[in-house]
Structure formats: C-alpha cells, structure tokens
Amino acid sequence: MRNRIKRALFSLLGKDPEAVVLAAAPLADTMRELTPSHRLILIEVVPDEPAGSAWLRLRRACRGQRIALAAIPTREKALLRAALLAFPNKVLAFHDNLDRHHIHWSSPIASLLFLHGVPLDRIFLRPWRKDLSVLPQTWRAMDGRPWRPGQPRVAVLSPYCTYPLAHGGAVRLHNLLREASREFDIAVFAFEDGQTKADFDETLTFCSRLYIAAKPYYREPRWSTLTPPEACEFYTPALHTQLRHELAQLGIPILQTEYTQMARYGGDILTEHDVTFDLFAQIHANAPSLRTWWDLFRWRRFEQRALRQFPHAVAMSEKDATLLGRPNVAVIPNGVDLARFMPEPEGASRNLLFIGSFRHFPNVRAYRFFVEQVWPLLENQHPTLSATVVAGPDPHLYWPHPSPDPRIALRGFTADVRPLYVGANLVLIPTVVSAGTNLKALEAMAMQRAIVSTSSGVAGLGLEHGHSVWIADTPQEFAAAILRLLEDAGLRATLARNARHIAVAKYGWPALAELQTKLWRSLLVP
Numbered sequence: 001m002r003n004r005i006k007r008a009l010f011s012l013l014g015k016d017p018e019a020v021v022l023a024a025a026p027l028a029d030t031m032r033e034l035t036p037s038h039r040l041i042l043i044e045v046v047p048d049e050p051a052g053s054a055w056l057r058l059r060r061a062c063r064g065q066r067i068a069l070a071a072i073p074t075r076e077k078a079l080l081r082a083a084l085l086a087f088p089n090k091v092l093a094f095h096d097n098l099d100r101h102h103i104h105w106s107s108p109i110a111s112l113l114f115l116h117g118v119p120l121d122r123i124f125l126r127p128w129r130k131d132l133s134v135l136p137q138t139w140r141a142m143d144g145r146p147w148r149p150g151q152p153r154v155a156v157l158s159p160y161c162t163y164p165l166a167h168g169g170a171v172r173l174h175n176l177l178r179e180a181s182r183e184f185d186i187a188v189f190a191f192e193d194g195q196t197k198a199d200f201d202e203t204l205t206f207c208s209r210l211y212i213a214a215k216p217y218y219r220e221p222r223w224s225t226l227t228p229p230e231a232c233e234f235y236t237p238a239l240h241t242q243l244r245h246e247l248a249q250l251g252i253p254i255l256q257t258e259y260t261q262m263a264r265y266g267g268d269i270l271t272e273h274d275v276t277f278d279l280f281a282q283i284h285a286n287a288p289s290l291r292t293w294w295d296l297f298r299w300r301r302f303e304q305r306a307l308r309q310f311p312h313a314v315a316m317s318e319k320d321a322t323l324l325g326r327p328n329v330a331v332i333p334n335g336v337d338l339a340r341f342m343p344e345p346e347g348a349s350r351n352l353l354f355i356g357s358f359r360h361f362p363n364v365r366a367y368r369f370f371v372e373q374v375w376p377l378l379e380n381q382h383p384t385l386s387a388t389v390v391a392g393p394d395p396h397l398y399w400p401h402p403s404p405d406p407r408i409a410l411r412g413f414t415a416d417v418r419p420l421y422v423g424a425n426l427v428l429i430p431t432v433v434s435a436g437t438n439l440k441a442l443e444a445m446a447m448q449r450a451i452v453s454t455s456s457g458v459a460g461l462g463l464e465h466g467h468s469v470w471i472a473d474t475p476q477e478f479a480a481a482i483l484r485l486l487e488d489a490g491l492r493a494t495l496a497r498n499a500r501h502i503a504v505a506k507y508g509w510p511a512l513a514e515l516q517t518k519l520w521r522s523l524l525v526p
Helices: 002-012 025-034 051-061 077-086 108-115 168-180 197-204 229-233 237-250 260-265 276-286 290-309 318-324 361-378 418-422 439-446 475-487 489-506 509-524
Strands: 019-024 039-043 066-073 091-094 100-103 140-143 153-157 185-191 209-213 255-258 269-271 312-315 329-331 351-355 386-390 408-411 426-429 450-453
Touching: 019 025, 025 039, 025 066, 039 051, 051 077, 066 077, 077 091, 100 108, 140 197, 153 168, 153 237, 168 185, 168 439, 168 509, 185 237, 197 209, 209 237, 229 260, 237 260, 255 260, 260 290, 276 290, 312 318, 312 509, 318 329, 329 509, 351 361, 351 418, 351 439, 361 386, 361 475, 426 439, 426 475, 439 450, 439 489, 450 475, 450 489, 475 489
Parallel strands: 019 039, 019 066, 066 091, 153 185, 153 255, 185 209, 255 269, 269 312, 312 329, 351 386, 351 426, 386 408, 426 450
Antiparallel strands: 091 100, 140 209
16 A cells, blocks of 8 residues: 555656666766665766756756665766755765765764765764774884894884885885994884784894884874874873883883874984974965864974974984974985995886875875876877876875876885886976975985976975976976976986986985984993
8 A cells, every 4th residue: 555655646746656876877886786776877977067067967867766865976076066956965975985975964064074075984083982093002022133242222213114115214214224233233113014024024134123013093083182193193101111111121221213203202312204393384384274273283382392302303404404493403314225226227218207105195295286287288298108106005095086097007015116217217206295305306316317396305405406306396397397308318317417426425325324323322422
C-alpha cells in the first residue's frame, strides 16, 4: 500500500518515484561503490563553464527524476554552486583525496569549512579532546660505532633521522655529522618516519648511539594552542626526562638541538634551519588574515624566547643571523658533497628540473606558482619542453591534484637525483615564500646547472643576478627567463660555471664541519 501511494504521489508530481544519484563524471566509480542500489546519472565537467549554464544542464539531466544525492568535487566551483542551488541539502561534496561531507543547513560551519578546503578530520577536532593525539613516550637505543676512550662527546636532537636523504635537513645533518665524527663521538636522538634497518645502519656508521622514538600522531586544532603546533608535535615530558637521563649516563656535556620546533627540550646550541617567524611574516604579508597573524604571533614569541634560553645558536647565513638579532648566533651554512655532485655535460633535450620535498609547505607553494602561473606561459612556446618535479615522500598527501600537463612529471622520493640534474638544462627554484638557505640550489650549483630562481629561493647563498643565477619574481619574468636561457646556451653555461666556482669555494662539507666542531670545542673549554 505504501509503495502504491508513493508511486501515485510522484506520478502526480511528474517524477520517477525511485530516487537516483547525480554525480560528476570523475566520481562515477566512487558513487557506484557508495550507492550500488541507486541508478546513477553522470554529468560531465565542462572547464570554465558559468554557474548558470551548469545549473541548466543539471536541471535538464534530472528532469522527471527524484534526486537522492548530488556528488560534486569541491574544486569544480561552478558545478558545485549550481548543484547547491538546484538541490539544496542534497549535495555530497568531495575533496580531491575523496574526503566527503554532506553539505547541509544543520551543520553550516562544518559545511562552509569543508567547501573552503579544510580536511574533514580537522573540522571536527575539539580543543578539549586530549585523547586523539598519540605521542611517543620512550627512546629506543641502537649501538653503532664504539665509543673511543678520551674522545669528546656530543649529542644531537632532531625531529628527523639523518637518513634517507629525503629532504634538505637530512642532507645537512648526515653530511655534517659524518665529517664531525672524525673528532667527536656522537649520539643522535631522532624520530622515525618509515625508516628501514638499512637506513638506521647508515647513521650508525659514524654515530656511536642512535636513539629513536616512534613517529608522533598529533591531533589537536592547530589554532588552539599558544605554543606553535609544530613545537607541540614532537614534545612529551617523558621523552625530555629520558633524554636528560641518557646524557648524564653517557657523560655527554653538549646537546645540540636541531630545528626551532624542538627548542622545548633545551640544550646548549639551537640550530635554526630557517628563521621560522620570517617565513610566517612572508606568508602574512602575502595574504593577511587572522589565521596568518596568529601563526606569526605564536612563532615570533616562541622563537625569540628560545633564542634567549639557549647559550648559542646556529644560522644558515649572515642574512638569517641578522634577522635573529642575537649576539650568540654563529653562521654555519648549508653545503654540498662536491665529490658526489660533479659537473656533467647537458643533454640535448629541453628539460626543466624542480626538486623540493612537499613535506616542507613552501615547496608546495612553489610548485603551485610554477604549474598555475608560469607553465601556462611556457606550454605553447616549446612543444618539446618538459619538466621533472621531485616532490619527496608521499607528495599526494600534500598536493592531491593530478599534473596539469603530461609533460610535467611529478615524482616522489628519489634516492639519487644526480641523473636528473644531468638530464636537465635548467634548474628551477620558484619559491614564493622561503627562509633559510636552499640545499637543492647548492646541488644544482655543484652539478654546474644554470638556475632560474625567485629572490627568496637563493637568498643567503651569495649568488648574483646575471652572473651566477637568473632572478625572476613574477610569473611573466620567470617564464621569460626560462625561454631566454633555453635559447642562449652561452649565457646558460656562464651562469652555471660561475655558480660552480662559488659552490667549490664556500660550500664543501669538510670546511663547514670544521666550523661545527670549532663551536663544540669552544663549549668544552673550562
């Protein structure tokens, strides 16, 4: 009886009594799995379609149908607006990673945040829920090279292991500590992130003991703490207590703390891989908002307090040391393995290379600047032009969108990037916000490849526009620089050769390790 009444009612309304699901074509397979009992109506995505035209298409496609859900990707703005107008409270919106949320008047804040790209798991975090984070409580010890009698000892604390060399911080730590271990016995405290036994063994070849803590799982609203969330992620009192106990047991008088976010553990030397408040100041200046102001306020407060608490600090460049504005700051630049990164002739192809782990969010912004603003100015200029982007481990977690052009190859972690430099004609550093100094620029310099960079991408390295690098800060300038250097092999070779000379003169790891051990020796003097 109930079904007969329903059929009669919808017959009067001119609609099919059976509800159907409307879905944008890219979500077809997903909706077939989620709603197998419903008939599916697919809507093609039309690039640059006005919302009004999309609304008409939706209404025509669903004429005579009763809509149960309309599944639309949030990045298809016009289609999404049309669906919200045509089918209020029936839109199931999807992020690119297939997170989904039912857009409904009963949850206006959550719906609005989701439509603005906030991940679903963060929307429903609450400051009073303290049971969602899982932070490590113990260090696991592994023995490496034997302790040498009478040899001075030092401990290094880092949020990352020194191996694999998946990002600039690991490259710096691995090479500096390897060179410094000729004079010092070293204990390393770090957090694991998918390393294998072979990875740990690489560190244990030069360090006497390696302490590993499990990877933290920090789940609190990022806006809710006065201390920056990055400084909360790796810190627990239990680890702090055990760290101090192990240092006392081993008789290690010096603790060098890597990265500002680890400053809560204290120590004798704080290594500022970048001036973090400067990075957030750039972000706030580019797009001011309450959120960017809050991040800047927290980091400036935290970083300046940390610098006052540590007897010594290390900066990556004179520029960074000046920004920190403290008398206790030494400069130990980033470097490059000159024996490993050796010049080789260019190939005949026209290939661009950009290397930068997407785990460091300025690299995601740099990639977006390149693919959305620079590449459209290039793609029709050279049909054979291609670009390789090495984005580090799990790049899809930080940039879920597909490559906009098959000629742009997006790669994950690559253990040996030297063949990519050999196959490249130009190295790109399109950073729009940046702090510290860029190790990938040093690798390109050592490999004798010409660099096109924004001003921030090579800041602090002593490169000069038109002599050892080509600086371009707008999309138009960046694209024009790439085209000019691709056509002018002589200028390209001059820039590359001059950059190589600077790398050899200033940035070899043995000389930089001597600066590091000199600082350690100064702390051992009674």
